[in-house]
Every structure is written in structure tokens, then in C-alpha cells.
Amino acid sequence: xxxxxxxxxxxxxxxxxxxxxxxxxxxxxxxxxxxxxxxxxxxxxxxxxxxxxxxxxxxxxxxxxxxxxxxxxxxxxxxxxxxxxxxxxxxxxxxxxxxxxxxxxxxxxxxxxxxxxxxxxxxxxxxxxxxxxxxxxxxxxxxxxxxxxxxxxxxxxxxxxxxxxxxxxxxxxxxxxxxxxxxxxxxxxxxxxxxxxxxxxxxxxxxxxxxxxxxxxxxxxxxxxxxxxxxxxxxxxxxxxxxxxxxxxxxxxxxxxxxxxxxxxxxxxxxxxxxxxxxxxxxxxxxxxxxxxxxxxxxxxxxxxxxxxxxxxxxxxxxxxxxx
Amino acid sequence: xxxxxxxxxxxxxxxxxxxxxxxxxxxxxxxxxxxxxxxxxxxxxxxxxxxxxxxxxxxxxxxxxxxxxxxxxxxxxxxxxxxxxxxxxxxxxxxxxxxxxxxxxxxxxxxxxxxxxxxxxxxxxxxxxxxxxxxxxxxxxxxxxxxxxxxxxxxxxxxxxxxxxxxxxxxxxxxxxxxxxxxxxxxxxxxxxxxxxxxxxxxxxxxxxxxxxxxxxxxxxxxxxxxxxxxxxxxxxxxxxxxxxxxxxxxxxxxxxxxxxxxxxxxxxxxxxxxxxxxxx
Amino acid sequence: xxxxxxxxxxxxxxxxxxxxxxxxxxxxxxxxxxxxxxxxxxxxxxxxxxxxxxxxxxxxxxxxxxxxxxxxxxxxxxxxxxxxxxxxxxxxxxxxxxxxxxxxxxxxxxxxxxxxxxxxxxxxxxxxxxxxxxxxxxxxxxxxxxxxxxxxxxxxxxxxxxxxxxxxxxxxxxxxxxxxxxxxxxxxxxxxxxxxxxxxxxxxxxxxxxxxxxxxxxxxxxxxxxxxxxxxxxxxxxxxxxxxxxxxxxxxxxxxxxxxxxxxxxxxxxxxxxxxxxxxxxxxxxxxxxxxxxxxxxxxxxxxxxxxxxxxxxxxxxxxxxxxxxxxxxxxxxxx
Numbered sequence: 001x002x003x004x005x006x007x008x009x010x011x012x013x014x015x016x017x018x019x020x021x022x023x024x025x026x027x028x029x030x031x032x033x034x035x036x037x038x039x040x041x042x043x044x045x046x047x048x049x050x051x052x053x054x055x056x057x058x059x060x061x062x063x064x065x066x067x068x069x070x071x072x073x074x075x076x077x078x079x080x081x082x083x084x085x086x087x088x089x090x091x092x093x094x095x096x097x098x099x100x101x102x103x104x105x106x107x108x109x110x111x112x113x114x115x116x117x118x119x120x121x122x123x124x125x126x127x128x129x130x131x132x133x134x135x136x137x138x139x140x141x142x143x144x145x146x147x148x149x150x151x152x153x154x155x156x157x158x159x160x161x162x163x164x165x166x167x168x169x170x171x172x173x174x175x176x177x178x179x180x181x182x183x184x185x186x187x188x189x190x191x192x193x194x195x196x197x198x199x200x201x202x203x204x205x206x207x208x209x210x211x212x213x214x215x216x217x218x219x220x221x222x223x224x225x226x227x228x229x230x231x232x233x234x235x236x237x238x239x240x241x242x243x244x245x246x247x248x249x250x251x252x253x254x255x256x257x258x259x260x261x262x263x264x265x266x267x268x269x270x271x272x273x274x275x276x277x278x279x280x281x282x283x284x285x286x287x288x289x290x291x292x293x294x295x296x297x298x299x300x301x302x303x304x305x306x307x308x309x310x311x312x313x314x315x316x317x318x319x320x321x322x323x324x
Numbered sequence: 325x326x327x328x329x330x331x332x333x334x335x336x337x338x339x340x341x342x343x344x345x346x347x348x349x350x351x352x353x354x355x356x357x358x359x360x361x362x363x364x365x366x367x368x369x370x371x372x373x374x375x376x377x378x379x380x381x382x383x384x385x386x387x388x389x390x391x392x393x394x395x396x397x398x399x400x401x402x403x404x405x406x407x408x409x410x411x412x413x414x415x416x417x418x419x420x421x422x423x424x425x426x427x428x429x430x431x432x433x434x435x436x437x438x439x440x441x442x443x444x445x446x447x448x449x450x451x452x453x454x455x456x457x458x459x460x461x462x463x464x465x466x467x468x469x470x471x472x473x474x475x476x477x478x479x480x481x482x483x484x485x486x487x488x489x490x491x492x493x494x495x496x497x498x499x500x501x502x503x504x505x506x507x508x509x510x511x512x513x514x515x516x517x518x519x520x521x522x523x524x525x526x527x528x529x530x531x532x533x534x535x536x537x538x539x540x541x542x543x544x545x546x547x548x549x550x551x552x553x554x555x556x557x558x559x560x561x562x563x564x565x566x567x568x569x570x571x572x573x574x575x576x577x578x579x580x581x582x583x584x585x586x587x588x589x590x591x592x593x594x595x596x597x598x599x600x601x602x603x604x605x
Numbered sequence: 606x607x608x609x610x611x612x613x614x615x616x617x618x619x620x621x622x623x624x625x626x627x628x629x630x631x632x633x634x635x636x637x638x639x640x641x642x643x644x645x646x647x648x649x650x651x652x653x654x655x656x657x658x659x660x661x662x663x664x665x666x667x668x669x670x671x672x673x674x675x676x677x678x679x680x681x682x683x684x685x686x687x688x689x690x691x692x693x694x695x696x697x698x699x700x701x702x703x704x705x706x707x708x709x710x711x712x713x714x715x716x717x718x719x720x721x722x723x724x725x726x727x728x729x730x731x732x733x734x735x736x737x738x739x740x741x742x743x744x745x746x747x748x749x750x751x752x753x754x755x756x757x758x759x760x761x762x763x764x765x766x767x768x769x770x771x772x773x774x775x776x777x778x779x780x781x782x783x784x785x786x787x788x789x790x791x792x793x794x795x796x797x798x799x800x801x802x803x804x805x806x807x808x809x810x811x812x813x814x815x816x817x818x819x820x821x822x823x824x825x826x827x828x829x830x831x832x833x834x835x836x837x838x839x840x841x842x843x844x845x846x847x848x849x850x851x852x853x854x855x856x857x858x859x860x861x862x863x864x865x866x867x868x869x870x871x872x873x874x875x876x877x878x879x880x881x882x883x884x885x886x887x888x889x890x891x892x893x894x895x896x897x898x899x900x901x902x903x904x905x906x907x908x909x910x911x912x913x914x915x916x917x918x919x920x921x922x923x924x925x926x927x928x929x930x931x932x933x934x935x936x937x938x939x940x941x
Contacts (some may be wrong), residue, residue: 015447022448026456142533142585144540147560147578150567158568220715227670227710228730228781229702238729242720261451265541269564279452283459283545291459295452302449317720318765337630 001314008310012303019299023292024069048080055079073296079289083282088293091278096297098168099274102197102267103259105190109198111252114205121206122213123236133206140203146265149196153269156192164189166271193270197262201255208251212244219243246317253309260298331522334598341594347587355402362396365554376570386572388562390552397554398576404555405584408470409536415474416535417528420481421520427482428489429508429516439486446479454538458547469548473535481527488523492516522599529592533585540581556581615687617821618644618667618706618789624678625659625666627892634892636662636675638845641919644789644821651832651853652825653868654842657889660825661711663842664791668702669693685789704734707782711794713774717766723777724750724762730784749780754810772803776810783814790815790822796831808835829872833857838925841865844890844900847919848929861928863905899931907932907940 055072072078078088117137121130140148156163164170168189174182216222217240225235263276271277275294282290335341359365368391377387385394427438457472458464464472492498493516501511542548543557551558556577563574620642627634637659644650654660666677669690683690690701702708710716718726727746731737737745743762750758753776766774775795782790795811796804808831815822824836832839832853839856841849841864849862860866867885887904890896896903902912911931920933932939 011443011447015444018444019448022453026453138586138589139582142537142589143582144537144544144557144560144578146541146544147574147581150560150564150574151578154567154571220710220712221718223665223670224708224710224716225718227668227702227708228733229699229704230729230733231699234729234733239718239721243718246720257449257451260449261541264451264455265544279455280545283455283547286459291456295449295456298449298452303447306447319719319767 004314005311008307012307015303015306016300019296019303020070020073021066023295023299024066026292026295048082052079078293078296081282081287081290083285083287084290088289091290092275092293092297095273095275095278098272099263099267099276101186102190102193102263102272102274105194106197106201106259106262107252107255109194110201110205110255111248112202113198114202115209115248117202117206118209119213119236119241121210122217122240125210125214134210137203137206140199141207143200145196145200145262146269148200149193149266149269152192152196163192168271168273189270189272193266193272196266196269197259200262201258204255205248205251209244209248212247213240216240216244242316246313249312249316250309253305253307253312256302256305257298260301331598335594338594338597340590341598344587344590344592344594347583348591351402351406351584351587354399355406358399358402359396362399363393365392365397365400366552367396368392376566376573378570379572385576386570388559388573389566389570390562392552394559394573394576397559398556398580401554401556401559401577402580402584404466404549404553405536405539405581408466408473408539409532409584409588411467412470412473412477412535412539413528413531415470416478416531417481417524418478419474420478420527421485421524423478424482424485425489425516425520428486428493435486439483442479442482450476451538451541454542455545455547458542463550464548466549469539469542473538477531477535481524481531484523484527485520488520489516492519526592526596526599529588529595533588533592536581536585536588614645616643617646617648617686618642618823619682619684620667621682621684623663623666623681623683625662625671625675625681626678627675629674629893632893635678635845635895636892637666638895640842640845640847642823642840642847644823646788647815647819647821648838649815649822649824649836651836651839652823652842653827653829653832653839655827655889657892658842659845659892660842661793664708664793664823664825667791668706668708669698670702670708700734703730703782703787704785705787706789706791707785707787708791709778709782709793709795712798713771713778714766714798716778717774719766722763722765723769724764727762727777727781727784730781734785745784746780749784750777752814753777753780753783754806755780771799772806775799775803775807779807779810779814783818783820786818786820788820790820791825792822793825794827795824797826797828804831811835829857829868841868844895845892846900846929847927848901849927850919851922851926851928855923855926861922861926861933862901862930863907863932864901867904899929901930907938909938911935 055068055077060068076089078092080086081088081091084091117133121133124130157166166189169182169185170189174185177185217236219240222235222240225239226232230239260276263274264279265276266272267274267276268280275297278290279294281287282294335345371391375387375391376389377383379386383393383395385398388394388397423438423442427435430438454472454476458469461468498511498515501515502508539548540555540557540560543550543555544561546558546561549555549558551562559577560574563570563572563577567574620640623637623640623642624635625637627636640659640663642650642652642663652660652663662671662675665671666681667683667690669677671677677691681691685701685705690698693701717723724743724746727749728739728742731742731745732739735742747758747762750762755761755773755776761769761773766777769777775798779795792811796807799807811822812835814820824832826832836853839849839851839853840847841856841862843864849856849860849865851861856865857869860869864885867883870883871885873882885904890900890903897916898914899905899908899912899917902908905912909931915931917929917931917933919927919929922928922933
């Protein structure tokens with residue numbers, strides 16, 4: 001087991017290294033001045049430019065630049081945002097926790113709802129419930145996440161006025177509230193964006209879980225469990241589901257890229273001050289340093305997600321621990 | 325009866341799959357012929373008075389903030405979305421098959437190397453690199469968009485193909501061909517490739533939906549294919565600013581997207597169930 | 606002698622007219638078509654047939670484990686000590702499964718849950734039927750593993766199925782089946798997946814356990830060798846029906862049905878001088894297309910007009926012997 005974890009950890013490190021190299025190449029292969037992208041030269045003050053050059057050694061040969069780049073990264077030095085006039089690291093530090101909060105909420109919703117629906121569908125296969133739920137998951141799964149966000153915003157925000165239409169907090173009252181009130185305020189604002197991000201993934205999980213569970217239910221050991229006189233519910237949950245859980249865990253880990261991509265779209269729609277919105281604004285403003293930094297963070301998060309998923313799978317399915 | 329006939333029979337018996345396939349055919353028809361029937365998607369006949377008009381007799385789906393007819397734009401956008409979706413899927417599948425086949429028939433060293441590369445590539449966030457590239461490349465033509473999407477999305481196919489090739493390599497009929505002196509390359513082409521057709525087709529058809537959504541996301545962000553050329557994604561981008569006052573601008577392209585992706589997903593699922601020997605319940 | 610001792614004993618298992626149909630896109634297939642079986646207490650009975658004859662389906666049907674698109678047809682009756690199992694409610698049939706009647710599957714690797722430890726699975730089976738604590742169940746599971754001859758039982762109980770060898774997995778399956786001391790054990794090809802030497806061990810084990818527990822066994826297999834060694838009576842099954850029924854010795858000495866003859870002749874013999882293996886010509890017909898008349902007639906060397914049109918019932922040959930063949934009535938039709 002430990003050997004397996006060590007191998008997967010090594011792999012995660014390699015992935016992160018690959019991300020670093022790739023972002024470096026991206027920066028240097030793009031047209032225009034490195035680290036500047038196609039941002040208008042005239043809009044950036046000469047002092048800032050000079051600082052950039054010194055920091056990243058832009059007048060040195062390429063390999064030296066890479067070493068500088070990697071070293072800077074290790075120190076947490078990500079350059080300066082030309083648009084926001086602040087160190088990129090600071091911008092990231094403020095935005096990342098918000099995105100993690102949103103992502104966690106969405107993931108919880110996706111896994112919880114997805115699993116429940118998938119299990120229900122499998123238990124009631126070919127019934128009306130199964131067909132209806134199947135249709136719903138198909139529609140959600142085929143929907144662009146940004147469109148769903150706009151739709152929810154239209155219906156629940158503007159149409160019914162149930163939920164706030166933007167931001168993470170209500171600026172008028174947030175600072176005046178006690179801690180619990182503040183938490184609730186954030187929670188209220190969290191509902192729509194988390195639902196948007198989470199529902200599409202929930203549909204994906206439900207579809208997958210349904211077919212995994214159906215396959216598991218058809219397995220010989222499930223029939224053997226029934227032959228021993230075990231109650232149906234136990235057979236379903238303790239035997240069929242346990243075995244079908246492993247691939248779902250893998251899927252959860254692999255869904256990190258989708259959550260990241262989705263956050264770019266969703267945060268901008270709902271004005272959620274997270275990394276996604278930072279990236280979105282940076283893309284439009286051609287704030288290249290920020291774009292690169294967010295790509296890096298995304299790569300790290302994906303690698304971590306894969307690692308956690310691999311470990312979780314090894315815990316759930318003992319056969320995996322023997323691989324290779 | 326050949327396995328193709330059997331699969332065909334199974335597909336036809338699956339009502340959802342047939343509905344999906346029919347819908348895809350309809351969409352292709354609309355994309356091909358539709359723009360000839362509707363108006364000019366770029367026309368702005370009356371920039372002031374026709375701005376954000378709700379659906380009416382003259383404009384079945386209303387007009388957008390730039391006074392253009394939403395219906396004709398939606399129909400025109402079908403060409404782009406379907407073209408990129410299908411094109412990129414085909415490209416990705418070709419690439420994936422080539423690499424998977426190579427890895428499958430190659431010696432252990434090459435195989436391991438290739439697959440490690442694929443593993444690492446799969447671990448990288450595709451979206452962000454596409455975002456970064458298209459943020460810089462402002463006037464990317466549709467072909468480039470399709471190409472780049474394909475270049476970042478062939479990994480899963482290569483793994484599937486490799487797995488299939490590995491299991492087929494040891495099959496008796498392959499050993500027989502080898503024993504008769506048939507060269508490796510010929511074996512790969514004439515004996516292995518036909519068996520790969522099934523998984524490849526399924527992989528490709530299920531990919532199309534995802535690619536269409538991916539391209540829509542990119543154009544929603546103002547990247548890739550930009551206005552005034554309509555894509556469903558950038559139409560939604562135009563519509564989000566007037567979401568409360570003129571919801572049809574964003575709703576129409578969104579519904580078109582859902583319909584298209586649902587169609588490809590249904591057809592893709594149907595193909596998978598038809599070609600998979602273990603028919604899923 | 607008292608009247609009770611003279612009264613005929615109710616057989617442990619009495620199956621009458623069992624039929625199982627499968628409805629598919631190609632039509633309706635009668636995988637089991639009117640099977641009659643009897644097993645007495647403590648007896649070992651064999652059910653022999655090639656793959657595709659319906660014997661595994663029969664075993665599943667006895668415990669009502671047939672799922673759609675399969676159905677047990679109306680008019681079938683499966684009586685365990687007089688109780689009709691097919692008429693029981695869900696809870697009641699569950700109380701029978703694993704408890705009074707146990708089923709051992711053919712491939713232990715696929716019949717054991719791959720993600721749970723084997724000891725836990727045995728304990729679970731015990732707790733499903735008896736109100737014991739978890740600790741007691743676990744202890745009994747370990748004990749059972751010892752009884753079936755697994756060395757180092759306490760450690761093996763924490764193993765997963767894939768960590769054990771084929772023979773040990775089969776022993777685990779036996780342990781699970783015996784956990785609640787069933788009166789009847791349905792053993793579906795218990796040794797087919799094993800090496801020959803392990804096969805012998807498992808069969809010995811089964812013998813010993815049976816004697817100790819006074820258990821009846823329905824041994825379902827295509828292996829005539831183990832049937833000859835281990836059973837007292839045999840049923841031969843073909844195309845969804847019983848075609849011959851006899852005490853084992855008599856069956857092997859003088860088979861009455863041409864199919865049985867063919868099966869016995871096909872067994873490779875080292876003591877006779879034969880250059881070619883004798884096979885039964887033709888193939889087992891598919892379940893949705895049984896031939897008209899006697900189902901064996903296309904492959905039978907003795908078949909005549911009557912066989913092509915009339916399906917023979919099980920005709921009595923001698924005491925405790927029956928055969929589904931017109932030769933019983935018209936023995937002169939037998940070709941030399």
C-alpha cells in the first residue's frame with residue numbers, strides 16, 4: 001500500500017514539474033515580450049518593465065531564465081499584475097480560498113446528489129423513476145455550465161428574488177453582522193454558484209454511478225450474496241455499491257479540471273471573488289502574469305486531485321494495491 | 325450474421341439511440357441548409373429600432389443587442405459548432421488511435437515511455453492551456469480551434485486503443501498470421517484495425533458532445549471564434565448583459581446547444597450499447 | 606413397529622414440473638422444461654448434463670434466484686420438507702436461502718465479494734440468519750474456516766478473495782455455505798474451476814462434512830467421474846428435461862437412454878484399445894429451438910419415425926429407474 005502511495009506521489013510531482021515547464025514554454029513562445037504578452041507596451045510603466053526584467057532575468061539565455069523562473073516559483077514570487085498593480089501572489093492568496101470554498105461546496109453537492117440519484121436509478125432500473133431521472137441527468141449533463149448559471153440567475157435571482165444575484169457577501173450589511181450572520185450571508189450567496197457548478201457534475205456522477213452499479217449488481221458475487229439469504233438492501237449497499245464505489249472515486253479526482261474550468265465561467269457570472277474570476281478578468285485584460293499564475297495553480301490542484309483520488313481508490317479496492 | 329449487422333440491429337431496437345441519431349441527422353441538415361433559408365446572420369437592418377426586440381412575426385426568436393436576427397444567427401452558428409465538434413473529434417480520435425496502436429505493437433520500452441507521457445499529459449488541465457493560447461491568438465480560424473482542441477484531447481482514446489491492441493496481440497488469429505509470415509505492419513492494418521473500429525467509434529461519438537461544449541465555453545469567454553461570426557457560445561456572451569431585459573438572446577443558443585449535445589450523447593450511448601458485447605442494462 | 610416408522614418419509618426436496626422461461630428479443634426460451642427431482646435426507650444425488658442443458662438454471666430456480674427476463678413458470682412446485690418454496694413471501698424465502706438450503710457456485714473468485722475480507726463475508730452470512738453478536742459470528746467464521754481445512758484460519762479470515770488460491774477459495778465458499786448448517790447443499794460444478802488434485806481434496810472434504818452434518822447434497826456437474834464416485838442416485842439432463850434417472854451403479858453399468866450411453870462412451874478410456882474418441886454427433890440445441898418430438902432424436906443413432914414426432918415421457922425401466930425414450934417400450938428398435 002505504501003509503495004503504491006509513494007508511486008502516485010512521485011507521479012504527482014512529475015505532473016507538477018511538467019506544468020511548470022509548460023507554463024514557462026508558453027510564456028516564452030507567445031508573441032510579444034515575454035511575461036508581457038500582447039499587452040500594450042505603452043500602458044505599462046518603464047519601472048514595472050525594468051522590475052520584470054530583473055526578476056525573471058529576461059536578458060539572459062533561456063536555460064538560466066528557466067532556473068530563475070523555477071526559483072521564483074519556489075519562493076512564491078509570481079511577478080506583478082499590470083492591470084491590478086499588485087503582486088500576483090497577493091492576488092492569488094486572496095482569491096484562492098474563495099474558489100476552494102466554492103469548489104468544495106459544488107463537489108459535495110455533485111457527489112452527494114450524484115451518488116444518491118445513481119443508486120436510486122440502479123435500484124429502480126427501467127421504472128418510470130429511472131427513465132425520468134435518466135432524462136434529467138442527460139439534459140443537465142449536456143448543458144453548458146455557464147448557460148445553466150445564467151438560467152438559475154434569471155429564475156431564482158431576478159425572477160423569484162429568492163437568492164442574491166451576485167457577489168460573495170452583501171456589502172451593505174456584512175461587516176455589521178455577528179460571525180454566524182456573516183457565515184450565513186456567505187452561504188446565501190454561495191447557493192447559486194455552487195448549484196450551477198455542482199449540478200452538471202452531479203448529472204455526470206449519477207449517469208456513471210448508475211451504470212457502474214448495474215454492472216456490479218449483475219456480478220456473480222451479488223447473486224451469491226442473495227443466495228445466502230441476505231436482505232436486498234444489504235446486498236445493494238454493502239456488496240454492489242462498495243464495489244462500484246472505486247471508479248466513482250477516480251471520477252471525483254478526475255473532475256477537478258472540470259470544476260476549475262467551470263469556476264472561471266461561474267465566478268464571472270455570479271461575481272464570486274475567486275481564482276476563476278481573477279483568471280477571467282486577466283484573460284480579457286491580457287494580464288499575462290496572472291494568466292500564467294492561474295494556469296500553474298490549476299495544474300497543481302489537478303495533480304493533487306488525481307493523487308487523492310488514487311489513494312482513495314486504493315483504500316476502497318484492495319485489488320488496486322497490487323498493481324504492477 | 326456479421327458483428328456489424330448484429331450491432332446495427334441492436335442499435336435500431338434502442339429507441340433513445342434512434343431518436344438521438346435522427347436528431348443528429350436533423351441538426352446536420354439544419355446546419356448545411358438552414359442558413360440558406362434564414363436571413364443574413366450579420367445583417368443589421370435597423371440598428372436603433374430593432375435592438376433587443378422580443379420574438380415576433382418578423383423575427384421568430386427576437387433580435388440581439390446589435391439588432392441582428394437571433395434565429396438566423398442561431399442557425400448559422402450550427403455550422404461552426406457542429407463543424408468544430410465533429411472535426412475535432414475525428415482528429416482527436418485519429419491521433420489517439422495512431423499513438424495507441426504504436427504503443428500497443430511496440431516493444432515494452434517504447435510503450436512505457438509513450439504511456440507515461442500520456443499519463444502526464446492527461447493530468448494537465450486542458451482548459452487553462454487552451455485559454456492561455458487563445459487569449460494570445462486573437463484571430464484564430466475555426467480550423468485552428470478544432471486542431472488545438474484535438475491536440476489536447478486524444479489521450480483517452482490512445483489508452484483505450486492501446487488496451488485493445490494489447491489484448492488482441494496475443495489472440496490466436498494474430499499468431500496464425502504471424503506464423504504465415506505476414507509482416508507486422510500488415511497485421512496491424514488488416515487484422516487489428518477492424519477490431520478497433522468499435523471502441524474508436526464509441527469514443528469519437530461521445531467526444532463530440534464534450535468538444536461542442538468546450539468550444540462554446542471558449543467562445544463564451546470571447547476566445548476562439550469571435551463576433552460578429554456567430555457561435556452559440558459567443559451569442560450567449562452577447563446575451564448575458566441583457567439577460568433580464570431580453571432573455572431570448574441567451575436562451576435560444578443555449579437550447580440549441582443542449583439539443584445538439586443531447587443528440588450526440590444519445591446516439592453515442594446507443595452506439596456503445598450496440599457495439600459492446602456485454603449489453604448494459 | 607409403529608405406524609409412524611412405516612409411513613413413507615417425506616423427501617427433503619421434491620421438485621415437480623419445474624419450468625423456467627427466458628423472454629428475450631428472439632422469443633421465449635424454455636431453459637428448464639418440466640423437471641422432476643427428489644432428494645432424500647442425507648442423500649447425495651447427482652445432476653448431470655452438458656453445458657446449456659439447464660442444470661445451473663435449475664439450481665437457481667430452487668432458491669428462487671431467477672431474475673427477469675427469466676421466470677419460473679406457473680405450475681412448477683418446489684417443496685422443501687413439504688413446504689412449497691415458490692409460494693413463500695420474500696422474507697420467508699430469504700430465511701431459507703443460506704440457512705436451510707445453501708448454494709455453492711462454480712467460480713469462487715467471481716462468487717466472492719472482491720473488496721471485502723472473506724471472514725467478514727462468512728460472519729455476515731451467519732448474522733443474517735441467527736441473532737448472534739458480531740464477535741460470536743466472527744469467531745464462528747474462523748472456526749468454520751478451520752473445519753473446511755484452511756490452515757492458519759485466524760489470519761486467513763482477514764484475507765481478500767484474490768489473495769487466496771483456487772482451492773482455498775472453494776473451501777471458503779463451502780464454509781460460507783455450511784455456516785448455518787443447511788439440510789441441503791446445492792453444489793453447482795464445485796470442482797470444475799480447480800486442478801485435478803485439489804478437486805479430489807475438495808470432494809473428500811465435502812464427503813466428510815456431509816457425513817458429519819447429515820446434509821443432503823445435489824451435485825450438479827458435467828463430470829461423470831465424480832458422479833460415479835460420490836453419488837447414490839443420478840439424474841441425467843438434456844435440453845431442459847430429465848432424460849434418465851437411476852441409482853448410480855445401475856446407470857454406469859447399463860444406461861437406458863442413448864444420450865447417457867453416448868456420454869459414457871465419450872469418456873476417454875486408457876484400458877481399451879481405441880484410436881478415436883467417441884463423440885456424440887451434432888450439437889446441443891439452443892433453448893429457444895428445441896427439436897420436435899424427442900429432443901435428442903437428431904443426434905440419436907436409434908431414432909425412428911415415432912421419435913421425430915412424439916416427445917416421450919419419463920417411462921419406468923425398473924425399480925427407481927426411468928428413461929425418457931421410446932426404446933423402453935420398443936426395445937427391438939435398438940440399432941446394433
